[in-house]
Structure formats: structure tokens, C-alpha cells
Amino acid sequence: LPAGCPGKVWFVGAGPGSEDLLTVRALRVLARADVVLHDALVPAQILRWARAAVLVAVGKRCDRPSAGQRDIDRALVAAARRHASVVRLKGGDPAVFGRLDEEIDALQAAGIPWEVVPGVTAASAAAAAAGQSLTRRGDARRVTIVTPRTGRGQLDNDCWADGLDEHGTVVLYMAGRVAASCAQVLLDRGFGPDVPVVAVRAASLPRQDVRWTTLAGMRSGFFDDGQPVALLIGRALADRRPAAAHRGGPHPARDLAELAAS
Numbered sequence: 001l002p003a004g005c006p007g008k009v010w011f012v013g014a015g016p017g018s019e020d021l022l023t024v025r026a027l028r029v030l031a032r033a034d035v036v037l038h039d040a041l042v043p044a045q046i047l048r049w050a051r052a053a054v055l056v057a058v059g060k061r062c063d064r065p066s067a068g069q070r071d072i073d074r075a076l077v078a079a080a081r082r083h084a085s086v087v088r089l090k091g092g093d094p095a096v097f098g099r100l101d102e103e104i105d106a107l108q109a110a111g112i113p114w115e116v117v118p119g120v121t122a123a124s125a126a127a128a129a130a131g132q133s134l135t136r137r138g139d140a141r142r143v144t145i146v147t148p149r150t151g152r153g154q155l156d157n158d159c160w161a162d163g164l165d166e167h168g169t170v171v172l173y174m175a176g177r178v179a180a181s182c183a184q185v186l187l188d189r190g191f192g193p194d195v196p197v198v199a200v201r202a203a204s205l206p207r208q209d210v211r212w213t214t215l216a217g218m219r220s221g222f223f224d225d226g227q228p229v230a231l232l233i234g235r236a237l238a239d240r241r242p243a244a245a246h247r248g249g250p251h252p253a254r255d256l257a258e259l260a261a262s
């Protein structure tokens with residue numbers, strides 16, 4: 001790069017994990033990337049689309065040692081000073097629990113241009129996996145994406161549930177391991193014990209698992225294997241178990257390379 005002329009940083013949403021849920025724009029940007037700084041949850045099948053890029057893992061995982069946010073900000077700025085096209089690849093959509101603002105602020109302060117490429121967020125992928133609508137005409141006019149975790153990884157007790165009620169659909173992120181206590185918080189806030197709950201683990205991935213229950217059932221918890229889990233909660237959710245029994249198996253378009261070659 002000419003001195004004093006930085007490259008551009010693309011914040012790219014990698015979607016929930018299956019490579020065929022990447023956007024075409026994400027594929028184009030990845031194919032041109034010189035460097036990709038990626039989250040821990042982004043699978044290898046997606047990273048291989050960045051054919052010419054140096055790959056740098058900077059992901060943060062709950063309860064595990066990982067790169068600090070300041071280090072990531074600095075690495076982004078340093079990469080953009082040396083390379084024309086830098087991708088910051090984030091799971092799902094970069095604008096949902098993705099620390100996008102901190103990284104944009106760092107780039108702005110350094111005078112580095114940037115652009116966001118949206119991705120399929122976990123709420124959409126989980127709803128699709130369970131055959132659910134997140135809204136329902138005449139019933140649920142609101143979807144709330146919320147996490148019980150504060151920005152520092154701790155739980156905030158129950159403030160996260162302020163303003164929620166069972167007639168909007170609630171989508172809980174980063175709550176797989178604390179599902180039982182989250183259920184209790186919602187029950188204490190007046191949600192009925194029979195309110196439907198759908199727990200979706202690893203939406204769109206081969207290890208995807210969908211469980212239908214109620215808020216009372218959620219008090220026993222769900223998956224505890226470190227896989228990402230999205231919890232859908234609300235009166236508008238339907239029990240789609242019978243329909244789900246007829247689906248399943250890998251998605252026919254999962255392998256994009258195969259698709260492109262056919």
C-alpha cells in the first residue's frame with residue numbers, strides 16, 4: 001500500500017455456520033481478502049472461501065482465554081495499514097452482539113475506511129431450523145433479541161428481562177448454560193409456565209438439535225456442551241415437532257463448492 005493510504009476493513013457476517021447461508025456479497029469480499037481476522041465460531045468451510053488471505057483467529061469464547069477487545073482493535077488497524085482488503089469476519093450478523101461499535105470507533109480514530117456486510121443472525125437461523133415464525137399476525141408484533149450477559153461476560157441477574165412479556169417473541173442469545181435461571185426470571189416476571197419455548201443448538205450445522213418445551217420445562221436446562229444455543233420464547237411459537245420429523249438431514253445446498261461445480 002502507498003504510505004499513508006490505508007486499506008479498507010470489511011465487517012462481514014458469516015451467518016450461523018452453514019456455508020450456504022453466507023451472502024453472495026460476503027463470498028465476494030472474502031475471495032478478495034488479503035487478511036481475515038475471524039471469530040472462534042466461524043467454521044473452516046467458510047474460511048476456505050478466503051483463498052488468498054492470511055487467517056488470524058481472534059475470537060472470544062465465554063469462560064476461555066482469548067484475545068482482548070483492545071488487542072483486536074489494534075490488530076485491525078495494523079492490518080489495514082499494511083493490506084488493501086481486510087475482513088473482520090464475525091458469526092451471524094456483525095451488528096448483533098458483535099462488538100461492532102468498538103471496532104468501528106478504532107478504525108474511525110485511525111482514519112481507516114470500513115463497510116458492513118450483514119449476515120443471517122442466530123434468531124433467524126434458529127427460527128428457520130424450528131419452522132417458526134418470530135412474529136404472528138394479531139398475536140406477536142414484537143421480537144426482542146436479548147442476552148442475560150453483560151458486556152463483560154457476567155450475568156446481570158434479571159435486568160435483562162425488563163419490559164418483556166409473553167406476547168412478544170423473546171430470543172435469548174448466550175444463555176444456553178443459564179437457561180434454567182433465565183426461565184425462573186421470566187416466570188417471576190409473570191410469564192406463564194405453559195409459554196412455549198424452542199431451544200435450538202447449532203442452527204444450520206450438522207449437529208443442529210431443536211427441542212420444544214415450555215417455560216416450566218426450561219427450568220431443567222438444555223444443552224451443556226459448549227455449542228451455541230438460541231432460545232425462542234413466547235406465546236406465538238407453535239409446536240412444529242410433527243413437521244420437523246419430515247425434515248432433517250444435511251441441506252442439499254450445504255456444500256457450495258459442489259453446487260458451483262454441478
Ligand SMILES: C[S@@+](CC[C@H](N)C(=O)[O-])C[C@H]1O[C@@H](n2cnc3c(N)ncnc32)[C@H](O)[C@@H]1O
Pocket residue numbers: 016017090091092093094095096097098120121122123125126172173174175176200201202203204205228229230231
Ligand atoms: C456473541 S453472540 C454472537 C451473535 C451473532 N453475531 C449473531 O448475529 O448470531 C453468540 C451467540 O449467538 C447465538 N448463536 C450463534 N450461532 C448460533 C447457531 N448456529 N445456533 C444457535 N445459536 C447461535 C448463541 O446464543 C451464541 O451464544
